[in-house]
Each structure stands twice: as structure tokens, then as C-alpha cells.
Amino acid sequence: MSLRISVFGTGYLGATHAAGMAELGHEVVGVDIDPAKIERLSRGEVPFYEPGLPELLRKHVESGRLRFTTDAAEAAEFADVHFIGxxxxxxxxxxxxxxxxxxxxIETLAPLITRPAVILGKSTVPVGTAARLAARVRELSPVGDDAQLGWNPEFLREGFAVEDTLRPDRLVIGVDKDRPGRIEEVAREVYADAISRDTPFLVTDLATAELVKVSANAFLATKISFINAIAEVCEATGADVVELADAIGHDARIGRKFLGAGLGFGGGCLPKDIRAFMARAGELGVDQALTFLREVDDVNMRRREHVIGLVEGELNGRLQGGKVAVLGAAFKPESDDIRDSPALDVAGRLHLKGADVRVFDPEAMANAAKVWPTLTFTESAAEAVKDAEVVVVATEWKEFRSLDPHAVADLVAGKVVIDGRNCLPAERWIDAGWRYLGMGRHSS
Structure with a gap:
């Protein structure tokens, strides 16, 4: 069944969700206060990099199933289901x-809702927010209790967001158990395609739905920082963290995913979400329950300092004027997102310490240059590594993983590679005469 849907916010989450809803057969309007962004999206142009999204967006802008506006009143009149993204x-x-x-x-939309409607929040918010907003919607809307708010957290992975929108691994719908209304019914209509393919559909109270998202991110961050903490021990003892992760990953209770030691996590979700989770726990008087997340955050940040220390050590303590190539600026491959990017942070810190840093990333160059305009950005990996004394692989793009160490050796001034993501075939680089330094790994 086709529904009329609005999506407020057309950034990474909102634009992806809007295009996904159109692909699922709904009529969709995306809403944003930025006229320039709306103009680009209306032309079928995605203002960020996400594989598969440009094609999906253009398809449904051209079909007329998806359009964009800055007019909230237009969206309120058009749609019966409103997403907050x-x-x-x-x-x-x-x-x-x-x-x-x-x-x-909420302050803009709720007064404009003049007939029964459902609002579904997707943004990651502190627990307790949905109940507060639901009350505010009922207060502001002319239809009162017939304007209903539920929470439908997103679980998008950058680089796989289209897949995660169209074929999610689970759907969580939070409702006020004292005022359930039509929220579950409407959500089932919105996601009928996914439900027909046996996607788990979980209905919870509002607080649980809010906590599901931040708890998932906190768990993933903890798992990443755990293996990075073990990497520190491996470096002190001569053990190999990759072999260790392989061994413990065979335990079905643990699993191998997210046990990749390296520069640590970044991006627009995990770092700020675990910090907000800690802050909210403090407000609720249960801060001790999440004090471990402070160490999770600290371990994560230490890995960046560790890589900087490795570079300094390979330059005999002489960062000033040292020529360093940093391959990667995005926080992860298949993304141009440089928010809290470990790769860009390392490049920037080396630069501030006096190193001559050259950076290349397949997709994130423009965004990185806005944040670090004083860094030197190159047109290719080959240009970045030319005459470098140390090469740092900081984002695990396929292009970097598949570099030919023999060909790179002909370009550099020093055959030293720091594998900040443990993504290179170490033996191949060592056999090609390189000094190889991984994260928690045996070094050549």
C-alpha cells in the first residue's frame, strides 16, 4: 500500500531514508531549511558520497515519486506519516x-498537523526525548491526541545505507504503551515490504526504542576499543593481535566482526553517541553504569597518538620537515564522511607538529580540505607517496589495500609503511623490502 510520507532533514540519514521510502513504493517529500541542499537534491544530486544512493535518488526524482521542499506547511498538508531525520x-x-x-x-511541524497523522523519529536521541516530544506534539497540534509520535531508530552503516534501508536486519518501533494509537499499524504499512521478507519487527516502549540504538553503538564501540586495548598488550609482548582476533572470533559468543585493531572508530555516530549516552546516564543519576565508556573513548583516542608516535620514531624523533604520506581522510571506506575521522586527525596532528604531510582519499578530499585547508592534498595515491619517508595507511580503501609494494617503492624516499588499519598483506610488503609496522602486529 502506497503512503504519503514526509522526511524532515535531508542530510545523510534523511536523504537516504527519503529515497528508500520512494523505492518501497511510497510518495515522499523531503524537507530541509537549506535551499541550496534542496535545489541539489531536486536535480537528483546527492551532496555526499554513498554508494547506490545517487542512482536511487535520480530514479525517483525523475519518476515524480520523490520531491524536496523547504516548505514545512506543504509537507504537513501532503503527508500522513512524518519522519524526523x-x-x-x-x-x-x-x-x-x-x-x-x-x-x-516538532515546534514547526506539530502546529501544522490538522488531521490524524503519525510522526516517527529516526534521529538518535537521549532516552526520555520521545515521551517529551510526544506530549509536545499533542499540545501543539490542532488535532491533539490524533497527532501521534513513535520512535523508529535507524541502524544505517555508511557505505551500506541503501541496503540497510531497503533490507534492514531488524525494525524497532517504540510506542507509548498508554497511548499506542495507530503507530504500530502505520509502521507495518510503511515497512510492509521488509516485513514480508520476515525482517524482525520489534515493538517496544519509547524508552527502550531510544536505548536500543545507543546501546548498539556503545557495544560496537566497546568491542573495537577492546581489541585495540589488546593490541597495546600485543605490542608490549610481541604477540600478534590479528592472529589473536581470529582465534577468539571462532567463539560464537564473541564473533570476528568489529575485532579489527587499528586507528579506532570515528564518524558522526559512535563517538558522539557514546559521549551523549554517558551524559544522559549522569542526568539520570546512573552515571556509574556507563563509566566504562569513558575508557572505551580513551582507548580509541590513544590509538591515534600511537600512530603519531610510530611516525616520529621512524623519523628518529624528527617530525619537523619529515615527509609523510597519509592515505585516507574519511573515517571509513565507501564514505566521504570526515567527522571525527582518525585518519584526518592523524594527518592534521602530524602537520601541526611540523611534518610535511601529503594526503589522498578517493572520496573525502573536498570535505577534508574544508576542515584542514593548510594540509597538502594530492590527486592520487602515487602523488601522495612520492618522496615520502613514511607512508601511513589510515583508511582501508580497496585502492590502498591493493597497492603494489614494488611499484610504491620506486616512488618513496623511505620504504616504511605504517598499516593503521591492519589491512595490507604484510608478508607481501615485507618481501618487497619494506619495514612494515601494523597495529598490535609483528613488525619487520
Whole structure:
């Protein structure tokens, strides 16, 4: 059944969700306060890199099933289901989430809802937010209790967001158990295609739905920092963290995913979400329950300092003027997202310490240059490594994983490679005469 849907916010989450809803057969309008962004999206142009999304967006803009506007009143009149997909960044000077954009959507949209409608929040928010917003919607909307709000957290992986939208591994719908209304019924209509393929459909209370997302991110961050902490021990003892991760990953209770030691996690979700989770726990008086996340965060940040220390050591303590190639700027491959990127952070810190740093990334160059305009960005990996004394692989793009160590050796001034993601075939580089340094691995 086709529904009329609006999506407020057309950033990474909102634009992907809007295109996905159109692909599922719904009529969709995306809403944003940025006219330039709306103009680009209306031309079928995606203002960020996400595989598969440009094709999906163009397909449904051209079909007329998907359009974009800055007019909230137009969206309120058009749609019966409204999604909130705006950002919840970290507040300046605080670990807490900034709810300005989510609150603004509610304050704008709710008074415009003049017939029964369902609002589904997708943004990652502190627990307790949905109940507060649901009450505010009922207060502001002319239809009162017939304007209903539930929470439908997103679990998108950058680089796989289209797949995760169209074929999610689970759907979580939070409802006010005292006022369930039509939220579950409407959500089942929205996601009928996924449900028909036996996608788990979980209906919870509002607080549980909010906690599912931040708990999932906290768990993943903990798993990544755990293996990076073990990497520190491996480096002190001569053990190999990759072999160790392979061994413990065979335990079905543990699993191998997210046990890749390296530069650590970054991006717009995990770092700010675990910090906001800690802040909210403090507000609730249960801060001790999540104090371990502070060490998770600290371990993650230490790995960046470790790589900088390795570079300095290979340059005999002489970072000033040392020529360093950093391959990678995005926080992960298949993305141009440089928010809290370990790769770009390492490049920037080396630069501030006086190193001559050259950076290349297949997709994130423009974004990186906005944040670090004083860094030198090159047109290719070959240009970045030319005359470098040390090469740092900081984002595990396929292009970097498949580099020919013999060909690279002809370009560099020093055959030293620091594998910040443990993604290179170490023996191949060592056999080609390189000094290879991995994260928690045997070095040549």
C-alpha cells in the first residue's frame, strides 16, 4: 500500500531514508531549511558520497515519486506519516546531545498537523526525548491526541545505507504503551515490504526504542576499543593481535566482526553517541553504569597518538620537515564522511607538529580540505607517496589495500609503511623490502 510520507532533514540519514521510502513504493517529500541542499537534491544530486544512493535518488526524482521542499506547511498538508531525520550533534563544551534540530522540527511541524497523522523519529536521541516530544506534539497540534509520535531508530552503516534501508536486519518501533494509537499499524504499512521478507519487527516502549540504538553503538564501540586495548598488550609482548582476533572470533559468543585493531572508530555516530549516552546516564543519576565508556573513548583516542608516535620514531624523533604520506581522510571506506575521522586527525596532528604531510582519499578530499585547508592534498595515491619517508595507511580503501609494494617503492624516499588499519598483506610488503609496522602486529 502506497503512503504519503514526509522526511524532515535531508542530510545523510534523511536523504537516504527519503529515497528508500520512494523505492518501497511510497510518495515522499523531503524537507530541509537549506535551499541550496534542496535545489541539489531536486536535480537528483546527492551532496555526499554513498554508494547506490545517487542512482536511487535520480530514479525517483525523475519518476515524480520523490520531491524536496523547504516548505514545512506543504509537507504537513501532503503527508500522513512524518519522519524526523535531522542531526543530534554533540553540544559544544559538553558530552550531551544537542537537540536543537529535533526540537525545531516538532515546534514547526506539530502546529501544522490538522488531521490524524503519525510522526516517527529516526534521529538518535537521549532516552526520555520521545515521551517529551510526544506530549509536545499533542499540545501543539490542532488535532491533539490524533497527532501521534513513535520512535523508529535507524541502524544505517555508511557505505551500506541503501541496503540497510531497503533490507534492514531488524525494525524497532517504540510506542507509548498508554497511548499506542495507530503507530504500530502505520509502521507495518510503511515497512510492509521488509516485513514480508520476515525482517524482525520489534515493538517496544519509547524508552527502550531510544536505548536500543545507543546501546548498539556503545557495544560496537566497546568491542573495537577492546581489541585495540589488546593490541597495546600485543605490542608490549610481541604477540600478534590479528592472529589473536581470529582465534577468539571462532567463539560464537564473541564473533570476528568489529575485532579489527587499528586507528579506532570515528564518524558522526559512535563517538558522539557514546559521549551523549554517558551524559544522559549522569542526568539520570546512573552515571556509574556507563563509566566504562569513558575508557572505551580513551582507548580509541590513544590509538591515534600511537600512530603519531610510530611516525616520529621512524623519523628518529624528527617530525619537523619529515615527509609523510597519509592515505585516507574519511573515517571509513565507501564514505566521504570526515567527522571525527582518525585518519584526518592523524594527518592534521602530524602537520601541526611540523611534518610535511601529503594526503589522498578517493572520496573525502573536498570535505577534508574544508576542515584542514593548510594540509597538502594530492590527486592520487602515487602523488601522495612520492618522496615520502613514511607512508601511513589510515583508511582501508580497496585502492590502498591493493597497492603494489614494488611499484610504491620506486616512488618513496623511505620504504616504511605504517598499516593503521591492519589491512595490507604484510608478508607481501615485507618481501618487497619494506619495514612494515601494523597495529598490535609483528613488525619487520
Amino acid at each position: 535531522v542531526g543530534t550533534p554533540q553540544k559544544k563544551g559538553s558530552y550531551a546531545a544537542d537537540m536543537t534540530f529535533v526540537d525545531s522540527v
